[in-house]
Amino acid sequence: MTLIILMQNWERSETMKRLLQLALVVGFCSITFRAGVAQEREDRTLLSWEQMRAIINEASGERALHHVLELVPYPRVRPLTEYELTFRESEVMAKFAREYGYSNVEIESFPSQGRLxxxxxxxxxxxxxxxxxxxxIYxxxxSLAANSESGEFQAEVVDVGSGSRGEDFAGKDVQGKIxxxxxxxxxxxxxxxxxxxxxxxxxxxxLRPDSYPDQISSQSITANAPEGKKAGFGWSLSPRVAREMISFLSRGQKVVLRSVIKAETFPGELETVHATIxxxxxxxxxxxxxxxxxxxxxxxxxNDDNSGCALTLEMGRAxxxxxxxxxxxxxxxxxxxLWVPEISGTNAWLNKHKDIKKRIIADLNFDMEGLRLSTSASFWVLHRTPDTFPTFLNDLSASILEFVANLMRERVRYRAxxxxFTLPVVSPNGSQDPFYIMIDKHYGASDHVVYMQHGIPSVMFITWPDMWYHSSQDTPDKLDPTQFKRAAVVGTAAMSAIASAGDEMAMKVAAESMARGxxxxxxxxxxxxxxxxxxTDDAALLQAYKEARNTLRHAAEVEKAVIRSAAVLFNSPADGQKKLASLVAVVEKRASALQGEVDAFYQLCAEQKNARTMRxxxxxxxxxAARTIAERVVGPGGGFGGFGGRGGTAGRARLSEVEQxxxxxxxxxxxxxxxxxLGQKKSILEIRDFLSGEFxxxxxxxxxxxxxxxxxxxxVRLVTK
Structure with missing residues (x-):
């Protein structure tokens, strides 16, 4: 009897244990579910969670890396037949684009100045x-500087130190030497x-001779020698080899080198690949x-920039x-x-296809995308447009970028x-690094600048710094499938938001810009x-007040223009402008309120310094300065980012030290x-106020x-009104 009672108690005890365990599991799942839901509500962007999950599941960093390996498996000596037919990279891009279902895939060639x-x-x-x-070179x-002349030369080497100034050559006979x-x-x-x-x-x-002493920079010399001169030849050496050579010379040893070069030239061309969805x-x-x-x-x-081409190809496929x-x-x-020779290819294509150019409302430019960020101490950077080109595109891109980056953080608040990571966006063969991102001010020197020159808003995504770009070490082993996948998710989502936008998305974007503004x-x-x-100077307090007012006034004008720019996403842009007018008015009210705060703080500062406030x-x-208009004079080669080619080294050399x-x-x-x-015919004062407000x-x-x-x-031309 006692045994039976003990058995019954044991069974009841085990049942209670199982019920308790089940309750704990259910409770834990409930807590986890609630935490997950709360988390998803906090992490939001312009596309829905369902759409973002679909993109995350489909975008492949592995495929993007495979594209790079097909494009540039290693830095090779290009066969001469490619100059007569089409280049390998163009064929690879066109082949994959057709396989993935792109439309109107075309390799197009444009003539260019100079010979290849x-x-x-x-x-x-x-x-x-x-x-x-x-x-x-194999x-x-x-290692051989581009445009070097064919021939065999043997000569003695002379070390000129830096060699960037005439003084570096003083007392050194380099005639007939290297x-x-x-x-x-x-x-x-x-x-x-x-x-x-x-x-x-x-x-x-x-760029980094101590950190990477075996790195060889990609360089060129000019083929256009002055009359009576020869272009000669140039070699790019690693810092390690150069230091060894300098060591020989410093010990009084003669260094003699022999250079052997055979090269061909071809008519200049710019080869582009274009495809559509x-x-x-x-x-x-x-x-x-x-x-x-x-x-x-x-x-x-x-990485520079086959990675950008490989990435965008994958964006389109997904x-x-x-x-x-x-x-x-x-x-x-x-x-x-559009995949092109940088800058010149974009310009040539847009100049030819003016019918398409006038329809383009936005460009997403991808330059150097695939580095493993932790090994290069890099960030994946979104470079905004400058204040001279206010656009919704900055905020649309930033919203999606920050959303994906936040998914790639382990947040202590959500440890339940x-x-x-909140939602891992990683590749099978990629890193498990966090997604290091940055949203930064405008920087040029890529194709996004050309689009803006043609009146098209454009942002640039880039990994920076890149420890190996423009060198012998810019090779596929530095690339990370996980970084490719994350970049593809951001790019695909941004592309989808713009391409499919109607009234509903336009309102979301306007709200995003208003809040970020x-x-x-x-x-x-x-x-x-x-x-x-x-x-600290009482007398300078008024100038500080003027600068504060100018900074706010500048910001308000930019943000009003950003709101207006979103009208292009509405089904009817004209109706969109009318709808957004009320938001523009709100920005003006906000600016007035902030100006009131600046006025109050100016008053407080003046009282503290026993200074008199002044208007x-x-x-x-x-x-x-307000009466003087400054206009850029565009010469040959002039355009966005330069002064018409007139402010180069030769022109500056003729200036006095005071002028320099x-x-x-x-x-x-x-x-x-x-x-x-300078291209907007503003006064010197307007230019000063704009630059001071932005920077x-x-x-x-x-x-x-x-x-x-x-x-x-x-x-520049200065004209007094």
């Missing part, structure tokens, strides 16, 4: 103090060969996705499939994919979900208040915007002197 150069043999030998092969394709220097090959050619009679140059120019016919607008396939035909960078499966809405607008205006206020708070008035110099110092007074990070403003206060006297010198050089 391709070596078929290139060897550099040390003859003295020991016999050794130093370089062979080992390192970029110049060794750390300056770029083109600079050594000009100073060493053209001006002093050297037969060739050795450059060990390197057709819209549904409901819109007469188009969208562009861009990356550069070539940067010259000698350098074949895996998008086509998701639309076909009904997981993403079909595009209203035709999406164009487990110790992991409020944040940016808050940043502008904080910057302006800091001018007042940091000012800002124009000074005599400001009145003069004046050109250094406008910071480099302002000059691209300055050039755009930091710029002394009017500095800008005036800068423009006066540029006028002397022929790059």
């Amino acid at each position: 150069w391709q070596p078929i043999q290139g060897e550099l030998w040390m003859v003295e103090p020991e016999a050794r092969k130093l370089c062979d 080992d390192v394709a970029v 110049v060794l220097g750390s300056a770029g090959a083109g600079t050594l050619q000009r100073l060493g060969m053209f001006e002093r009679g050297a037969v060739g140059v050795l450059s060990y120019s390197s 057709p819209g549904d016919g409901s819109s007469d607008q188009d969208v562009m996705v861009s990356a550069h396939l070539y940067e010259g035909y000698i350098k074949q960078g895996a 998008y086509i499939r998701l639309v076909k499966e009904g997981k993403l809405p079909p595009p209203k607008r035709t999406i164009h994919f 979900n487990g110790y992991r 409020a944040e940016r205006m808050g940043v502008a206020e904080r910057k302006g208040l800091s001018y007042l708070a940091d000012e 800002p008035e124009l000074t005599a110099a400001e009145k003069e 110092e004046a050109l250094r007074k406008v910071p480099q990070h302002m000059t691209a915007e300055l050039n755009i403003l 930091e206060p710029l002394d009017l006297a500095y800008l005036t002197k800068y423009l006066t010198v540029m006028a002397k050089m022929g790059g």
